[in-house]
Each structure stands twice: as structure tokens, then as C-alpha cells.
Amino acid sequence: MSSTALIFHIQRFSIHDGPGIRTTVFFKGCSLSCFWCHNPEGRHAYSEIQFVASNCIGCGECVYVCEHHAHQLKDGERFYSRALCVNCGKCAQNCFSGTLELIGKRMTVKQVMDEILRDSAFYESSNGGITLSGGEPCLKSVFIRTLLEQCKQQNIHTALETCGNYKWDKLNSLLPFTDLVMMDIKLMNPDKHKQVTGDSNKRIITNARQLVLTDKPIIFRTPIVPTVNDTIEEFSEIVDFIEELIELRLKRGKASTNDANIQLELLPFHQLASDKYKHLGQDYKAAQLIPPASEKMHELAEIAKKHAIDVKVR
Ligand code: SF4
Ligand code: SF4
Incomplete structure (x- = not known):
């Protein structure tokens, strides 16, 4: 096992x-x-997306691969909805700018x-x-x-x-x-x-x-x-x-x-x-x-x- x-x-x-x-x-x-926790990545017992908006180059790969429509690029604006995201990690696999990373392996x-x-x-x-x-x-x-x-x-x-x-x-x-x-x-x-x-x-x-x-x-x-x-x-x-x-x-x-x-x-x-x-x-x-x-x-x-x-x- x-x-x-x-x-x-x-x-x-x-x-x-x-x-x-x-x-x-x-x-x-x-x-x-603990409200001051120094390791917030460790709090949840599930994988989650880390989103560093300032790294985004607007290539649109994440919009293309996300079946849950959690990413959007509209009129030069960048949107990511955690409410729609199921943390599958597909977008992170296709993001090469360091904007998206799936935390938890x-x-x-x-x-x-x-x-x-x-x-x-x-x-x-x-x-x-x-x-x-x-x-x-x-x-x-x-x-x-x-x-x-x-x-x-x-x-x-x-x-x-x-x-x-x-x-x-x-x-x-x-x-x-x-x-x-x-x-x-x-x-x-x-x-x-x-x-x-x-x-x-x-x-x-x-x-x-x-x-x-x-x-x-x-x-x-x-x-x-x-x-x-x-x-x-x-x-x-x-x-x-x-x-x-x-x-x-x-x-x-x-x-x-x-x-x-x-x-x-x-x-x-x-x-x-x-x-x-x-x-x-x-x-x-x-x-x-x-x-x-x-x-x-x-x-x-x-x-x-x-x-x-x-x-x-x-
Ligand atoms: S794949 Fe990464 S760099 Fe490209 S638009 Fe999405 S978040 Fe931005
Ligand atoms: S982790 Fe999956 S559901 Fe969440 S935004 Fe990325 S592709 Fe969409």
C-alpha cells in the first residue's frame, strides 16, 4: 500500500x-x-492556487485551459475567481510566468x-x-x-x-x-x-x-x-x-x-x-x-x- x-x-x-x-x-x-500564522500555505488540507497577479504577462493560457471559467482577461484587465476554482492545477501547469502555482503536492x-x-x-x-x-x-x-x-x-x-x-x-x-x-x-x-x-x-x-x-x-x-x-x-x-x-x-x-x-x-x-x-x-x-x-x-x-x-x- x-x-x-x-x-x-x-x-x-x-x-x-x-x-x-x-x-x-x-x-x-x-x-x-492562529490568526498570525507564519505559514498560511499549511493551513488548509487541500491544494490551492497561489496567484501572483504582478507576474502575469497576459498570454491567456489559463483562460484557455480552465474548464471552470475561473480566469478571465477582459480589456487588459485580469480576473481570477477562487469561488469558481476547484484547485485542479491545470492552469498552473500551463503558466510559465510564475503567476500561478499549485501549492500542495x-x-x-x-x-x-x-x-x-x-x-x-x-x-x-x-x-x-x-x-x-x-x-x-x-x-x-x-x-x-x-x-x-x-x-x-x-x-x-x-x-x-x-x-x-x-x-x-x-x-x-x-x-x-x-x-x-x-x-x-x-x-x-x-x-x-x-x-x-x-x-x-x-x-x-x-x-x-x-x-x-x-x-x-x-x-x-x-x-x-x-x-x-x-x-x-x-x-x-x-x-x-x-x-x-x-x-x-x-x-x-x-x-x-x-x-x-x-x-x-x-x-x-x-x-x-x-x-x-x-x-x-x-x-x-x-x-x-x-x-x-x-x-x-x-x-x-x-x-x-x-x-x-x-x-x-x-
Ligand atoms: S497563463 Fe499565467 S501569464 Fe498567462 S495569462 Fe494566465 S496567469 Fe497570466
Ligand atoms: S486550478 Fe483548475 S479550476 Fe482553478 S483556475 Fe486553475 S484550471 Fe481553473
């Missing part, structure tokens, strides 16, 4: 998604819809492995490996279990970047083949979490507590987003929770905080994704937010350090 998953990007030579040089595989589809485990293995020499020399990201990779847990298992057979270090919003059994089934888990902790207030991400944080909190009862190295990640979690009060609640998690792990017989193998990374909100929203026809609700200053990021990091948490600002 060859199952497939919808992949929107495979990033080679990545140095920000875990140790060493890595290949990061981005899966489409997520169970949250169905791939088998073998196809993804072939991409991963192209850079195996770099993983060895840099203590790197692969990272599964998204979107939310764990929504395709059967597919990624096979992928992770095959990476481990090749002795490749494996990391999982996850929002943690699903049943524990999913993550638990992946742990035997995962060397590092990077899990987001965005906010502790469940009502506000629902308001800004579309779902409560109940499952995330439960999964984080379960995860620290294993011996897996963990990096908890907190995107620092103005109006969401950048106040001292809201960030301190996250710090208190990370402290609780470290204590939980240490109760299992670890000698010191350093041995807990739990880190916290703070990622500043940025505006680099705003064009992506425009090109995907998605509403960018974080357009007015101002990214946190470096001083703010370090002020928050100091709070975590006071609680003896191993914290990094990215």
Missing part, C-alpha cells in the same frame, strides 16, 4: 528547525488557525525519502537530520510514522515540529522513531487560546504533560505575538507551566534542571508572511500588528531565566 500526504514544501539545508543541517518537510493541513513516503536522502552526507557531517513540520504533520500520523521509521533505519536524526492539538495516542505512536519534539505553547488561558487559534489548549496542555513523562528531548516554542501573549502576566503563565513540566520530568529521577532536556525557544512574530496571505487569497488578520522589539524578547527571556529555564530567543 502506498499512502500519500499533501506536502507544500521541502526545505533543504535548513538551519532553524533543529540541530545541524536539516531537510524540513512541510505538511498541509492544521487543526488550529501529493507525495508517497518513497518520494519524500528520495528527497531526504539527497542530503544524507550533510546530516552526518553536521549532526543534522530531518524535521517534519507544517501545517501539522501529526494529522498524517500513519504516513509520518512510516517516514520516521524509514529515516531511523537509515540512521537519520528525526525531529517533529507540532502544535500538539490532537489525541495523545497520535504523538505517542510516533515517539519510538522521533529523536526531538518541538511543541508550541502559545497561551495558557483556554478561552483566549480558542479566540486566537480557533481551539482551546486543553489537548495541548494534556499532551505536554504526557510528553515530559517520556525521556524525549523537548523544545517548547512560544511565538511572541502582540495582543496574544506579550504581556508580563501572560508570558509568566507560560513560564510557570514550563517550570511545572520540568519539575514533572525531574520527579522521574533526573538529577538537575540541565538533565531535564527541556528547552524553551521564543520566536518573535514577524510580517514576512503578509504577501503569502495576499497570493493565497486569505484574510491576514495580523496585518496591523507590530513585531516585538529585540529588547522585549530579551525582557521576556529574562523572566524564564529567573525560573532556571534553558531559554533561547530566535
Whole structure:
């Protein structure tokens, strides 16, 4: 049986998604819809057209091939209707100007492995490996279990970047083949979490507590987003929770905080994704937010350090 998953990007030579040089595989589809999301291509679990109007040379190929009349060229004006588009990708195959691209490609485990293995020499020399990201990779847990298992057979270090919003059994089934888990902790207030991400944080909190009862190295990640979690009060609640998690792990017989193998990374909100929203026809609700200053990021990091948490600002 060859199952497939919808992949929107495979990033080679990545140095920000875990140790060493890595290949990061981005899966489409997520169970949250954070309004500031930096990867809007990963939100929907279906392929979609990216439309960069400024690249169009008006050749009319898309108008010709689209059976759904989603493209029109009239009096020098260019129209594309997402309401009529069924995301079949035919127009993108026939557009050579870079205006149209189908985001999301169905791939088998073998196809993804072939991409991963192209850079195996770099993983060895840099203590790197692969990272599964998204979107939310764990929504395709059967597919990624096979992928992770095959990476481990090749002795490749494996990391999982996850929002943690699903049943524990999913993550638990992946742990035997995962060397590092990077899990987001965005906010502790469940009502506000629902308001800004579309779902409560109940499952995330439960999964984080379960995860620290294993011996897996963990990096908890907190995107620092103005109006969401950048106040001292809201960030301190996250710090208190990370402290609780470290204590939980240490109760299992670890000698010191350093041995807990739990880190916290703070990622500043940025505006680099705003064009992506425009090109995907998605509403960018974080357009007015101002990214946190470096001083703010370090002020928050100091709070975590006071609680003896191993914290990094990215
Ligand atoms: S095929 Fe591409 S370049 Fe040609 S009209 Fe359509 S979008 Fe523009
Ligand atoms: S993806 Fe298919 S339906 Fe959508 S505009 Fe292109 S050809 Fe038409």
C-alpha cells in the first residue's frame, strides 16, 4: 500500500528547525488557525492556487485551459475567481510566468525519502537530520510514522515540529522513531487560546504533560505575538507551566534542571508572511500588528531565566 500526504514544501539545508543541517518537510493541513500564522500555505488540507497577479504577462493560457471559467482577461484587465476554482492545477501547469502555482503536492513516503536522502552526507557531517513540520504533520500520523521509521533505519536524526492539538495516542505512536519534539505553547488561558487559534489548549496542555513523562528531548516554542501573549502576566503563565513540566520530568529521577532536556525557544512574530496571505487569497488578520522589539524578547527571556529555564530567543 502506498499512502500519500499533501506536502507544500521541502526545505533543504535548513538551519532553524533543529540541530545541524536539516531537510524540513512541510505538511498541509492544521487543526488550529492562529490568526498570525507564519505559514498560511499549511493551513488548509487541500491544494490551492497561489496567484501572483504582478507576474502575469497576459498570454491567456489559463483562460484557455480552465474548464471552470475561473480566469478571465477582459480589456487588459485580469480576473481570477477562487469561488469558481476547484484547485485542479491545470492552469498552473500551463503558466510559465510564475503567476500561478499549485501549492500542495501529493507525495508517497518513497518520494519524500528520495528527497531526504539527497542530503544524507550533510546530516552526518553536521549532526543534522530531518524535521517534519507544517501545517501539522501529526494529522498524517500513519504516513509520518512510516517516514520516521524509514529515516531511523537509515540512521537519520528525526525531529517533529507540532502544535500538539490532537489525541495523545497520535504523538505517542510516533515517539519510538522521533529523536526531538518541538511543541508550541502559545497561551495558557483556554478561552483566549480558542479566540486566537480557533481551539482551546486543553489537548495541548494534556499532551505536554504526557510528553515530559517520556525521556524525549523537548523544545517548547512560544511565538511572541502582540495582543496574544506579550504581556508580563501572560508570558509568566507560560513560564510557570514550563517550570511545572520540568519539575514533572525531574520527579522521574533526573538529577538537575540541565538533565531535564527541556528547552524553551521564543520566536518573535514577524510580517514576512503578509504577501503569502495576499497570493493565497486569505484574510491576514495580523496585518496591523507590530513585531516585538529585540529588547522585549530579551525582557521576556529574562523572566524564564529567573525560573532556571534553558531559554533561547530566535
Ligand atoms: S497563463 Fe499565467 S501569464 Fe498567462 S495569462 Fe494566465 S496567469 Fe497570466
Ligand atoms: S486550478 Fe483548475 S479550476 Fe482553478 S483556475 Fe486553475 S484550471 Fe481553473
